Amino acid sequence: MRDLKTLQELVASITDWETFDKMTFKPFVPKLLDATIWQHAPQFYSEEQFAQINQFSKLHLGFELKSKRKDSRKRPISEMPKEEDMPENQTSRKKIKIKHPSPKLPIEFENRVNELNGGDITFLMQKKLYRSDLDTNKNRLSMPRNEIRCDFLTETEIAKLKEREGTSGKGKLVGVEVHVLDPCLREFTLLLKKWDMENTCTLNLSKHWNNVVSTNKFEENQELYIWSFRVEENKLYFLLNKV
Incomplete structure (x- = not known):
């Protein structure tokens, strides 16, 4: 319990990206600290890093993390099948797509x-x-x-x-x-x-x-x-x- 409290206090002390970036290992290798930080400050991680952290959590901690990112969509596009509605064996094989900046309208x-x-x-x-x-x-x-x-x-x-x-x-x-x-x-x-x-x-x-x-x-x-x-x-x- 003391270790968990220490981790939570450490997470609370991180207020900006630069501070967090100095603490991380390169290349990124998920650890228990990352699983804890994700639950309190998911904004410090990319989608790809979250996937690695989630895999680490399932293998070593025995549970799956839930994404806490807000949905940025404007309006629903009907009942089109979404990733969370697909069987787990299909979603696990989906590649993470990195979106490039939108082009400027001429x-x-x-x-x-x-x-x-x-x-x-x-x-x-x-x-x-x-x-x-x-x-x-x-x-x-x-x-x-x-x-x-x-x-x-x-x-x-x-x-x-x-x-x-x-x-x-x-x-x-x-x-x-x-x-x-x-x-x-x-x-x-x-x-x-x-x-x-x-x-x-x-x-x-x-x-x-x-x-x-x-x-x-x-x-x-x-x-x-x-x-x-x-x-x-x-x-x-x-x-x-x-x-």
């Missing part, structure tokens, strides 16, 4: 958003165009849920994405009408649809996607930055720009 795009009286600009993802994204028979751009950086849909849009044509509820997906600005700031009207798969889902820009591809002469393996923003709160726009 000034000409900012000006266009201002002209439309838009706001809530959000960087969504860096998208690599695959052959399926350029297939005229498919006529859609896929945006896998696990590659989208944040949740950006409203509850109304989430509900709309579930709707199907016909009274039986088994017809085609209705989708949400959205507007897309291409790299030259030309505007297109498309449909956003959600396709559910076994362990995840995909958001797709469909209906007139072929027009966007042919107008811009998009090619396989080309990469795009994708942002979203809103006009008059209920109009959803996407911005596409070449990487």
Whole structure:
């Protein structure tokens, strides 16, 4: 008990990152002290370090630590399967992804958003165009849920994405009408649809996607930055720009 109290007092004395950094070993090797510090000051560790600490705790202390990081998402993106809902044998094999800083929105795009009286600009993802994204028979751009950086849909849009044509509820997906600005700031009207798969889902820009591809002469393996923003709160726009 005295040792635990000493550790807690030590944790309480750490008030800044520099102090903590001087105390840590390099390369990082998790120890009992780290398991204790995590429970009181998780902000001092990266997600990768937490994974190592958690593994140490399970092996040597006999229990699993719970993440205490706050959820930074803006709005729920529907009942899409989340990592905590997946079987343990699948989540344990998932690689930790390090998110790079969001790219800066070009000034000409900012000006266009201002002209439309838009706001809530959000960087969504860096998208690599695959052959399926350029297939005229498919006529859609896929945006896998696990590659989208944040949740950006409203509850109304989430509900709309579930709707199907016909009274039986088994017809085609209705989708949400959205507007897309291409790299030259030309505007297109498309449909956003959600396709559910076994362990995840995909958001797709469909209906007139072929027009966007042919107008811009998009090619396989080309990469795009994708942002979203809103006009008059209920109009959803996407911005596409070449990487």
